[in-house]
Each structure stands twice: as structure tokens, then as C-alpha cells.
Amino acid sequence: MALSPRLEVRQSQGLTLTPQLMQSIRLLQLSHLELNSFVEAELLRNPLLEREDGAEPTDEAAEAPERPAELNAAEDTVDFSDRIQSADSIANGYDTEVENVFPDQSAPERLTDSTQWNERSGGDGEAADIDQFVAARPTLSDHLAAQTGLITADPAERLIAQFLIDSLSEAGYLAVELETVAEQLGAPVETIEAVLLKLQGCDPVGVFARDVRECLALQLREKDRLDPMMLRLLDNLELIAQHDLTALGRAVGADREDLLDMLAELRQLDPRPGRAFEAGPVESVVPDVFVRAGPGGEWQIELNADVLPRVLVNRIYYASVTKKTRDTAEKSFLTDCLATANWLAKSLDQRAQTILKVTAEIVKQQDGFLVHGITHLRPMTLKAVADAIEMHESTVSRVTSNKYVSTPRGLFEMKYFFTTALGSSTGEGDHSAEAVRHRIKQIIDAEQPADILSDDTIAEMLQKERGIEVARRTVAKYREGMNIPSSVIRRRQKRALVAAGR
Structure with a gap:
């Protein structure tokens, strides 16, 4: 059979991910902070996009009678200079020199008009930002560097001290070997040790x-x-x-009473002395969705409008500019901007609707948790939610990533509600792994010092109480995940606490 080239026509179906479709998928998994940054970048790049900040003032509002002026914080910090006379005007009223009226105020220090006050307070007539006047928190490096001059006056030792300060961890520990420091600075190890000994007397x-x-x-x-x-x-x-405590008492050579006193002293010490200077502001978690109880017993779901960016497409500007331009490249640019603006507005709306749809299904399946608490948290998977709302499992995974929901039970990440299932021997349905963890912690917290429960005993209790089929190794895994020590260590801890209480 001879081989020869030939042309064939075939018809097939396939799914192609366009760049805009891929971008829409990526928007689903962005947090509200990342989404706002993305929208801000698009607003700067696309002249047809505008942020929707609220309704425009109507003609009736414009024609409304002017209300009397009211004082506010901004006026108190900026505009009050219009109501207070300057030092020169007060002195002229008494027909004398300013130095006779204000002897402690020199001429360069006087504020002669509101312009100078505005320059000091903001410069543009607006209230100065109070954050500009808040003192910055000193870092651990700054705090220690300020003490270096009191420790040594030798420039070489100050250089070594600064190098050691820069080598500290956030907890205040020296993170490098002295031999490494000596090699990098070309100084004897004895000199490095002498400087370190001096620095160890610093505060904290x-x-x-x-x-x-x-x-x-x-x-x-x-x-x-x-x-x-x-x-x-x-x-x-x-x-x-x-x-x-028994082995510790033998190693130290102290009786039980002295040993407990020494351990009490150790508890008063700080194993991380540098943590008081840990930098970085505390960032609060802002919910993306609110779930509230309605008047009829139903659950009301609402997006957090404060963190949801909203954009408008300025078609009037597009029409006016398109009429005036004759350049092909400019028209092509405007067409691309219009398509991108329409896509972004549509994608943001689809993202919001998808989040609401997924949240509504989560609330539907976790109604028992919202009403009764964590003991009624049901096992739930991404596939179960995806099948219920007729979406792909990967879409639900992206929607629930980096999203938080505020409920009557508190603020939770959406991923919190997705837990694995543990079988039940009573036929009442599977149990959520998170609910089982919570019950294990309750059992351990209720232990008595004379009756510490092993993992096997806890597994048997779960089986008898609620018919939860859980193995001993599963109990151990959940216990270790909650940083709860073993039964041997818990017995020693609680006995030590009882002895210390006596």
C-alpha cells in the first residue's frame, strides 16, 4: 500500500480557554484585597472604566437651600485660623510690637495667616491625616542600637555590635555562629565573644x-x-x-516542694524576649458574605458591599472619542478598552453571583451548625456542593478560597465547612471530622487528674455516646493536630498542677 499525502476535513467539539475566560476563572479565587488591587490597576490602564462610588447628586439636591455651617473635626484642625486673629493683628490693635504682647514667640515662629497654618496642617485645605502624627513603634534593632553607645565607645566594637544586632531573629536569639561572624568581619573570635557578653546585658x-x-x-x-x-x-x-517530675527531682537534687517553686520561677520568664518588638500591623479579617437570621426563621445571605469593587463602563465617553478620532490604531485601542471594560463588569457580577450561590448551598447544608453549634456540623465535600448547584468542583474550590463568611456562630473561612466524614454505627448519618475533634477536646478538658483517658478509651467513649466509628490512631492524629499531649504527659501535667495548688 503506497503512502501519499492527502487532505481531510473533520468536525469535532472542544473547549478552548480564551485569555479572558482564564482571567475570569482567576478572579474567582482572589481575596477582596487582591481583587481590589486588580481593579485599581485596570482603572488606571483603561480610560473607559470608572469606579461606582454612589449615585450622582440630583438637580433637587443642587437647588436645596444651603444649610448652616456646622463645626467638625476637620474645621477644628484647619479652618479655625479664619476665626482667630494673627499675632501681628492683635499687636496692631494694642498699638505695640508683637514681642510686647507675646514675649516667648519669635518672628519666624509666628503664623501670620491661614496659608502658613494650612502648610503645616496639610497644605491643600483638607484635614491633616492623624496617622502622620502617630509615633512609629521602635523595632528591636532600633531599641538595641540606641543602647550600643552606652555599652562601648570603641568604633570597632560598635561595628561588631551592629552586625550582631542585624543577625538577631524575631524572638531575640542570635541566629549565626560566632566563628562565622569572626570570619566575615576579620576579627578574632575572642573579640566577638567579648562584645556579645556586653550586648547580653541589654534590655530586654x-x-x-x-x-x-x-x-x-x-x-x-x-x-x-x-x-x-x-x-x-x-x-x-x-x-x-x-x-x-520524679526524674527531674533526681537530676536536680531537689525535693518536690523546691522543684515546684523553681518551675514556678521559670514560668515567669520570657523565652522570646524579642516578641515585644515584633513588627507588622495586625490585620483584621473582613468577611466577604454576611449570613443573618431572617424574621421568618430563614437565613438571609448578603455580600459585603464595602469590600466588593463595582465598576461602570463609560459608553458616552467612548462614543464621543470614537466620533472625533480618525486614526485606526486609536480606534482599535478604544475597541479593546471597551471589550475589556465590558468583560470586567460582567466578570465581577458573575463572581458575586457565584459566591452567593455557593454560600446559599453551604448554609442550606449546614443549617444544623448555624442553629445548634459545632456538634451539628455535617460532613460536606466540594463535590456535594458542586453537584447541588450544577457547577464544576474546581469552581467551588476557587470560590471558597480566601473567602470568609460572618455567621451568628462567628467568622469562618468558607473552607472550614468542608470536612471529611466518619462513619456511624447507629445509622443516623455520618459525623463531621471537625465535630469529632471538638468532642475529643471536650472529653480531655473534663478529665480528672486521677482518671486520665487513653486514646483507646476516648475512641470507646465516642462509640458508646454517639456511635462514631473511630480508630485509636485517628483519635491520636486529631489529638496531636490540636497540640494536646499524650495521656502520660497529661497525667504528669495535671498532677503537677494539683501539687502546685496545694
């Missing part, structure tokens, strides 16, 4: 330590409590973490 006490033991030792030395018995206690920190 405990900084420049190389491990937890040294950090606690520095603080105890400052309190004049670093005796040989306390040193032996610091040498056995692993026994302290295990709460093995």
Missing part, C-alpha cells in the same frame, strides 16, 4: 542568647537566682517538657 534581658537555656539563664542571672541547682534544672529542659 535575654536577647542575644543562642538557645532557650541561655536565654532563661540570662534572665535568672539578672534576678540573682542563677544558683547551681537552677543551672541543673536548665540542663534538663527535656524533662520539664515531659513533666517527669
Whole structure:
């Protein structure tokens, strides 16, 4: 059979992701902060886009009689200069010099008119931003650098001190080896150690330590409590973490009463002395959706309009500019801008509708949680929600990423409601893994020092109480995920607490 080239025509169906479709999909998983940044960039790039800030004033509002002026905070900080006479005018009224009326005020310091006051307060007639006058929080580096001049006057030692300050971690620990510092600075290790010894006396006490033991030792030395018995206690920190008081007492050579007193002293120390200077503002979580109880017992779902960007397409501007231009490149640019603006407005609306649709299904399936609490949290998967609203599972995953919902039970990430299922032996339906974790924590919190429960016992209790079929290793995994120690360590902890209470 001879091989020869030939032409064939075939018809097939396929899904092609256009760049705009891919961008619309990406918008679903953006948080409100990332979405606002994206929209701001589009507003700067596209002249046909405008942010919808509210309704335009009507003619009736424009013709309304002028209301009497009211004082506000901005007027108190900016415009009150119009109501107060300057120093020169007051002096002229008394027919004398300014120095005779205001002897403590020199001429360059006087504010002679409102322009000078505006220059100091803002310069544009608006109230000065109060954030400009808030003192910045000192960092740990700044706090320690200010003390360096009091420790040493030698320029070489100051250079070494600054290098060591820059090498500190956020907790205040020295994160480099002294040999490495000596090699980088070309100085003897003995000199580096001498400077480090001086810096370890800085405030806060405990900084420049190389491990937890040294950090606690520095603080105890400052309190004049670093005796040989306390040193032996610091040498056995692993026994302290295990709460093995019997072995710890033998290693330290102290009776139980003295040992408990020494442990109480350790609890008063700060193992992270640099955390008081941790930089970075605390960012609050803003919900994307509000879920509230309606008057008829139903759930009302509302998007947070304060964080949802809204844009308008200025078609009037597009029509006026298109009529005036004759350049092909300019017309092509305007056409692309109009298509992009229409796509963005449509994508934002679709994103909002999709979030509402997914949230409504989550609320429908988790009604028991919203009414009764975490013990009634149902197991739910992305596929279950996707099938219910006839969407793809990946779409639901993107919608629930980086989104928060405010409910009567608190503020939760949308991903919180999706948990795996644990089987039930009673036939009442599966149990949510999150609800099981919560119940395990309740059981452990209710333990008595004389009756500490093992993982096997907790698994049996869950089986008897609610018919939850859970293995011992699953209980151990959930317990470790909540940073709850084993039954052996819990027994030692609670016995130590009881002994300390006595």
C-alpha cells in the first residue's frame, strides 16, 4: 500500500480557554484585597472604566437651600485660623510690637495667616491625616542600637555590635555562629565573644542568647537566682517538657516542694524576649458574605458591599472619542478598552453571583451548625456542593478560597465547612471530622487528674455516646493536630498542677 499525502476535513467539539475566560476563572479565587488591587490597576490602564462610588447628586439636591455651617473635626484642625486673629493683628490693635504682647514667640515662629497654618496642617485645605502624627513603634534593632553607645565607645566594637544586632531573629536569639561572624568581619573570635557578653546585658534581658537555656539563664542571672541547682534544672529542659517530675527531682537534687517553686520561677520568664518588638500591623479579617437570621426563621445571605469593587463602563465617553478620532490604531485601542471594560463588569457580577450561590448551598447544608453549634456540623465535600448547584468542583474550590463568611456562630473561612466524614454505627448519618475533634477536646478538658483517658478509651467513649466509628490512631492524629499531649504527659501535667495548688 503506497503512502501519499492527502487532505481531510473533520468536525469535532472542544473547549478552548480564551485569555479572558482564564482571567475570569482567576478572579474567582482572589481575596477582596487582591481583587481590589486588580481593579485599581485596570482603572488606571483603561480610560473607559470608572469606579461606582454612589449615585450622582440630583438637580433637587443642587437647588436645596444651603444649610448652616456646622463645626467638625476637620474645621477644628484647619479652618479655625479664619476665626482667630494673627499675632501681628492683635499687636496692631494694642498699638505695640508683637514681642510686647507675646514675649516667648519669635518672628519666624509666628503664623501670620491661614496659608502658613494650612502648610503645616496639610497644605491643600483638607484635614491633616492623624496617622502622620502617630509615633512609629521602635523595632528591636532600633531599641538595641540606641543602647550600643552606652555599652562601648570603641568604633570597632560598635561595628561588631551592629552586625550582631542585624543577625538577631524575631524572638531575640542570635541566629549565626560566632566563628562565622569572626570570619566575615576579620576579627578574632575572642573579640566577638567579648562584645556579645556586653550586648547580653541589654534590655530586654535575654536577647542575644543562642538557645532557650541561655536565654532563661540570662534572665535568672539578672534576678540573682542563677544558683547551681537552677543551672541543673536548665540542663534538663527535656524533662520539664515531659513533666517527669520524679526524674527531674533526681537530676536536680531537689525535693518536690523546691522543684515546684523553681518551675514556678521559670514560668515567669520570657523565652522570646524579642516578641515585644515584633513588627507588622495586625490585620483584621473582613468577611466577604454576611449570613443573618431572617424574621421568618430563614437565613438571609448578603455580600459585603464595602469590600466588593463595582465598576461602570463609560459608553458616552467612548462614543464621543470614537466620533472625533480618525486614526485606526486609536480606534482599535478604544475597541479593546471597551471589550475589556465590558468583560470586567460582567466578570465581577458573575463572581458575586457565584459566591452567593455557593454560600446559599453551604448554609442550606449546614443549617444544623448555624442553629445548634459545632456538634451539628455535617460532613460536606466540594463535590456535594458542586453537584447541588450544577457547577464544576474546581469552581467551588476557587470560590471558597480566601473567602470568609460572618455567621451568628462567628467568622469562618468558607473552607472550614468542608470536612471529611466518619462513619456511624447507629445509622443516623455520618459525623463531621471537625465535630469529632471538638468532642475529643471536650472529653480531655473534663478529665480528672486521677482518671486520665487513653486514646483507646476516648475512641470507646465516642462509640458508646454517639456511635462514631473511630480508630485509636485517628483519635491520636486529631489529638496531636490540636497540640494536646499524650495521656502520660497529661497525667504528669495535671498532677503537677494539683501539687502546685496545694
